[in-house]
Amino acid sequence: MSELVLNPTVAHGAHETAHHDHHEQGFVSKYIFSMDHKTISKQFLITGIVWAIIGGLFSVFFRLQLGYPESTFPWLEDILGRWAEGGRIKQEFYYALVTMHGTVLVFFVLTAGLSGTFSNLLIPLQIGARDMASPMLNMLSYWFFFGASIVMISSLFIQTGPFSGGWTAYPPLSAVGDMSPGSKLGVDLWITAMALFVVSSLLGSLNYIATILNMRTKGMSMTRLPLTIWAFFFTAVLGVLSFPVLFSGFILLLFDRNLGTSFYLSEIYVQSTQTALPNEGGSAILYQHLFWFLGHPEVYIILLPAMGMASEIMSTNARKPIFGYMAMVGSMFAIAILAFLVWAHHMFVTGLNPFLGAFFVLLTLLIAVPSAIKVFNWLTTIWRGNIRFTPAMLFALGFVSLFISGGLTGIFLGNSALDIHLHDTYFVIAHFHIVMGVASFFGMFAGVYHWFPKMFGRFMNNTLGYIHFWGTLICAYVIFWPMHYEGLAGMPRRYYDYSQWQSFKQFGELNELITIAAIISFLLQLVFVFNFFYSIFKGRKMLVQNPWESNTLEWTTPINAGHGNWPGEIPEVHRWAYDYGKDGVDFIPQTEPVGKDESTHH
Amino acid sequence: MNIWLLLLVVAMVLLVIFQIAKASEYVSVLKGEKKAREQSNRVNAFLMLAFMVLGLIGAYWCNEKLAPQTLFAQGSASAEGEAIDTMMLITIAVTGVVFVITQILLFWFSFKYQEKEGRKAFYFPHNNKLEMIWTIVPAITLTILVVFGLRHWFLITGDAPKESMLVEITGQQFGWTYRYPGTDGVLGKKNYKLIDATNNNSLGQDWSDKANHDDVSPSVMYLVKGKPVKIVIGSKDVIHNVGLPHFRLKMDAVPGIPTTLWFTPTITTEEMRTKTGNPDFEYEIVCDQLCGASHYAMRGVIKVVSQEEFDVEMAKLKPLYFAANPDKDPSNQAAPVAAADSSKPATAAVVTTVAKPKI
Numbered sequence: 010m011s012e013l014v015l016n017p018t019v020a021h022g023a024h025e026t027a028h029h030d031h032h033e034q035g036f037v038s039k040y041i042f043s044m045d046h047k048t049i050s051k052q053f054l055i056t057g058i059v060w061a062i063i064g065g066l067f068s069v070f071f072r073l074q075l076g077y078p079e080s081t082f083p084w085l086e087d088i089l090g091r092w093a094e095g096g097r098i099k100q101e102f103y104y105a106l107v108t109m110h111g112t113v114l115v116f117f118v119l120t121a122g123l124s125g126t127f128s129n130l131l132i133p134l135q136i137g138a139r140d141m142a143s144p145m146l147n148m149l150s151y152w153f154f155f156g157a158s159i160v161m162i163s164s165l166f167i168q169t170g171p172f173s174g175g176w177t178a179y180p181p182l183s184a185v186g187d188m189s190p191g192s193k194l195g196v197d198l199w200i201t202a203m204a205l206f207v208v209s210s211l212l213g214s215l216n217y218i219a220t221i222l223n224m225r226t227k228g229m230s231m232t233r234l235p236l237t238i239w240a241f242f243f244t245a246v247l248g249v250l251s252f253p254v255l256f257s258g259f260i261l262l263l264f265d266r267n268l269g270t271s272f273y274l275s276e277i278y279v280q281s282t283q284t285a286l287p288n289e290g291g292s293a294i295l296y297q298h299l300f301w302f303l304g305h306p307e308v309y310i311i312l313l314p315a316m317g318m319a320s321e322i323m324s325t326n327a328r329k330p331i332f333g334y335m336a337m338v339g340s341m342f343a344i345a346i347l348a349f350l351v352w353a354h355h356m357f358v359t360g361l362n363p364f365l366g367a368f369f370v371l372l373t374l375l376i377a378v379p380s381a382i383k384v385f386n387w388l389t390t391i392w393r394g395n396i397r398f399t400p401a402m403l404f405a406l407g408f409v410s411l412f413i414s415g416g417l418t419g420i421f422l423g424n425s426a427l428d429i430h431l432h433d434t435y436f437v438i439a440h441f442h443i444v445m446g447v448a449s450f451f452g453m454f455a456g457v458y459h460w461f462p463k464m465f466g467r468f469m470n471n472t473l474g475y476i477h478f479w480g481t482l483i484c485a486y487v488i489f490w491p492m493h494y495e496g497l498a499g500m501p502r503r504y505y506d507y508s509q510w511q512s513f514k515q516f517g518e519l520n521e522l523i524t525i526a527a528i529i530s531f532l533l534q535l536v537f538v539f540n541f542f543y544s545i546f547k548g549r550k551m552l553v554q555n556p557w558e559s560n561t562l563e564w565t566t567p568i569n570a571g572h573g574n575w576p577g578e579i580p581e582v583h584r585w586a587y588d589y590g591k592d593g594v595d596f597i598p599q600t601e602p603v604g605k606d607e608s609t610h611h
Numbered sequence: 612m613n614i615w616l617l618l619l620v621v622a623m624v625l626l627v628i629f630q631i632a633k634a635s636e637y638v639s640v641l642k643g644e645k646k647a648r649e650q651s652n653r654v655n656a657f658l659m660l661a662f663m664v665l666g667l668i669g670a671y672w673c674n675e676k677l678a679p680q681t682l683f684a685q686g687s688a689s690a691e692g693e694a695i696d697t698m699m700l701i702t703i704a705v706t707g708v709v710f711v712i713t714q715i716l717l718f719w720f721s722f723k724y725q726e727k728e729g730r731k732a733f734y735f736p737h738n739n740k741l742e743m744i745w746t747i748v749p750a751i752t753l754t755i756l757v758v759f760g761l762r763h764w765f766l767i768t769g770d771a772p773k774e775s776m777l778v779e780i781t782g783q784q785f786g787w788t789y790r791y792p793g794t795d796g797v798l799g800k801k802n803y804k805l806i807d808a809t810n811n812n813s814l815g816q817d818w819s820d821k822a823n824h825d826d827v828s829p830s831v832m833y834l835v836k837g838k839p840v841k842i843v844i845g846s847k848d849v850i851h852n853v854g855l856p857h858f859r860l861k862m863d864a865v866p867g868i869p870t871t872l873w874f875t876p877t878i879t880t881e882e883m884r885t886k887t888g889n890p891d892f893e894y895e896i897v898c899d900q901l902c903g904a905s906h907y908a909m910r911g912v913i914k915v916v917s918q919e920e921f922d923v924e925m926a927k928l929k930p931l932y933f934a935a936n937p938d939k940d941p942s943n944q945a946a947p948v949a950a951a952d953s954s955k956p957a958t959a960a961v962v963t964t965v966a967k968p969k970i
Contacts, residue, residue, distance in 0.1 A: 100904040104901070181850070189903040274867075277847070277848055278803050327732065329732040332738075358899075359865065360862065378749050378753065391717075392733075393724060394720075397652060398655035403655060406659070406721055414714075420753070420756065424698075424760035426759075426761075427698060427699055470632045475651070482662070499854065503907075535625070540632075590733065
């Protein structure tokens with residue numbers, strides 16, 4: 010992939026000064042199989058960006074089908090070949106696009122690209138460590154991810170096409186090859202890629218946990234950690250506890266597919282071959298339990314890092330301490346615990362025992378409480394602040410707006426009686442795209458704009474950043490807000506064409522509008538991508554160590570820090586990360602000893 | 612439209628944007644960082660406010676335009692669904708209030724507390740009282756919503772009333788089969804290994820079970836207005852879902868694990884046609900679980916009719932048993948001449964509405 014080509018040049022531009030203070034490293038060990046957490050984070054980020062472009066482009070393709078079901082686009086055939094014969098995407102390929110869009114965005118972009126990038130970058134820098142607990146495992150974590158990417162990409166080019174059974178891969182559709190062309194080799198490759206991905210994720214998460222618990226600098230007690238680190242910590246814990254369950258679920262699926270076991274299969278008659286399969290006694294629902302036992306924590310694996318970064322960025326740019334630090338940590342802790350106890354709310358209409366369902370309703374709506382605490386705390390953080398609208402700050406504020414909008418619709422879906430009507434409709438699409446998709450993207454963008462100078466020693470272009478923010482915010486609402494209404498009309502998701510349905514064909518024009526907004530939104534992301542790569546080489550140079558006048562430790566390292574982060578001693582920490590505006594002083598870095606006359610807060 | 616021309620235009624627009632961005636960066640470097648920040652702060656703070664106002668107007672306008680197109684405009688077609696609609700409205704009201712307040716606070720604070728020369732941020736790290744308030748108030752509100760929700764949930768998922776009629780629906784790629792128990796009121800036994808499409812036994816009915824001998828299968832699902840119906844749901848291949856948006860219900864069809872749902876239809880198809888002003892209105896059965904390439908075309912139809920019409924329709928149907936075993940059909944035995952009229956028994960065969968995918 011382009012990774013191999015891009016990354017060396019990227020790091021080269023940014024690390025001109027690095028080899029002066031360090032022994033010479035070979036090209037390969039420095040840029041490719043690097044063990045420096047900063048380089049690995051850039052590898053994750055750039056791979057994530059490449060995946061985001063691919064995943065986003067897939068959504069443009071299937072939005073074209075949804076917006077213009079009657080039209081043909083001859084150029085699609087030029088790109089997609091036989092999958093879009095005559096300029097119209099084939100049904101099987103439409104479902105493959107939907108499946109890949111989901112898998113890629115959820116796992117490869119918003120898990121690896123988000124927490125892979127920023128956990129790697131910020132954990133050592135913000136806790137005051139020279140690198141991760143195990144740089145070697147950290148490197149392997151990236152390369153397993155890279156391997157997963159290669160396998161996933163390769164599945165796009167096989168004869169029977171990529172997997173097309175939805176990112177949740179429910180059996181029997183995903184287990185029996187005769188059910189659909191996409192259920193043949195495509196699934197095996199998909200499972201292999203996902204298994205490699207799980208390995209990558211576990212190596213990363215174990216490393217993050219070990220580093221945060223053991224390698225904090227002198228004075229950095231857990232309650233002095235910036236909220237970003239707490240967020241990465243809970244994210245890693247969630248990953249370690251839930252990904253193995255997904256892994257086991259996938260392995261059983263692989264057995265069912267290739268070894269004739271019946272974990273998920275029972276009483277199946279294959280129409281196309283007119284045969285009854287011998288499998289009896291399995292349960293297709295078992296897979297859903299295993300899947301959603303990861304699947305729901307996964308939502309918070311995606312969201313928590315965005316929350317942490319938004320908190321940090323909002324506090325810095327509002328020049329005010331984050332409001333209710335302990336409540337913020339406590340609510341993240343509550344979310345992390347509850348994340349494990351709500352998975353069956355994805356299964357309210359599977360015939361789940363209603364009594365059991367009642368507990369999942371209760372626990373699901375309970376999550377709204379810590380979420381509400383976070384929202385009100387963010388609002389109070391900007392209240393009476395002195396806000397600087399950097400692009401990062403705008404994205405952090407946009408994150409809060411989207412988190413409110415998408416979070417509130419969760420109250421509908423978590424309440425099983427309402428969920429029955431809304432389940433698997435566009436309401437669900439609107440809900441999770443806003444709260445988990447776009448909101449997390451906003452957190453990620455905020456992080457990129459904010460820490461870009463730390464990564465590359467240069468700034469991204471502000472004007473392009475503002476255009477990117479306002480355009481994306483408007484598009485996000487134009488795309489997803491009206492979808493709630495489609496969902497209230499019962500319009501099901503994952504349909505290729507609605508025109509023959511009496512109940513849903515009235516939304517033709519609306520679907521067209523959504524498609525146009527999606528295309529504009531995609532182009533705006535290209536503005537960001539351009540800004541990112543252009544600024545690596547040509548961006549405005551960072552001249553001061555601490556451009557945002559921030560308290561946290563990463564800004565005490567030199568511009569373009571080498572491997573090891575601090576040239577001399579690792580600084581000692583004397584206070585929490587949020588002394589902004591204390592006693593009339595604009596900001597007091599964590600390294601500053603507590604003064605004699607200072608008032609006592611933390 | 613020429614795609615290359617379009618791409619060229621897009622590229623040109625992006626280039627112009629880039630040039631402007633580049634120029635503005637030079638200008639801001641010349642002006643000094645502080646000056647530049649002041650200016651961008653003013654612009655963005657104003658945009659925050661503008662976005663809030665236009666966004667709220669937009670949300671209102673969107674509601675005016677789209678709310679009549681949702682199912683709530685026509686009301687629920689089942690007795691149980693009416694309670695769901697009420698609950699939906701209450702939830703919309705509660706979340707709507709929270710939405711408007713929090714979004715206004717977010718964007719208003721952003722505008723109001725933009726960086727100003729001489730303003731000092733207020734050092735306010737925590738306040739136990741405030742934090743207690745916004746823990747307890749949401750908790751109480753949610754408890755109320757949960758209590759209402761669970762009441763309806765247990766009603767819907769509870770046992771069907773004793774006087775309910777019984778219908779079986781079976782999903783397969785990509786259509787539905789409906790089976791009625793016939794005069795004995797009992798659905799005969801099935802075994803998926805007995806499925807035999809060539810011999811008119813697409814459900815795998817066990818003919819040694821007498822209860823099977825009077826089971827019938829119409830091409831649409833007939834239900835009776837005002838009479839509760841219990842639907843037994845199954846699948847022959849992958850997971851499907853019986854989605855009944857007009858009745859506010861849905862339930863998965865899982866191979867190997869039968870599921871059920873029940874409700875009471877309250878409006879006939881004809882009445883709904885008048886009510887909606889759409890002469891083509893149908894209660895559609897929507898497959899809501901991705902089941903393969905033609906998932907989007909897996910459509911079934913429910914006709915809600917009066918008891919008399921229902922009885923007429925049922926009387927027209929020939930039991931599936933005779934379609935699979937023509938030699939047992941009394942009409943065949945009475946008149947062996949019917950051999951010439953071989954198309955006749957086919958009407959009694961299982962009718963599966965299989966989707967015809969568009970290519």
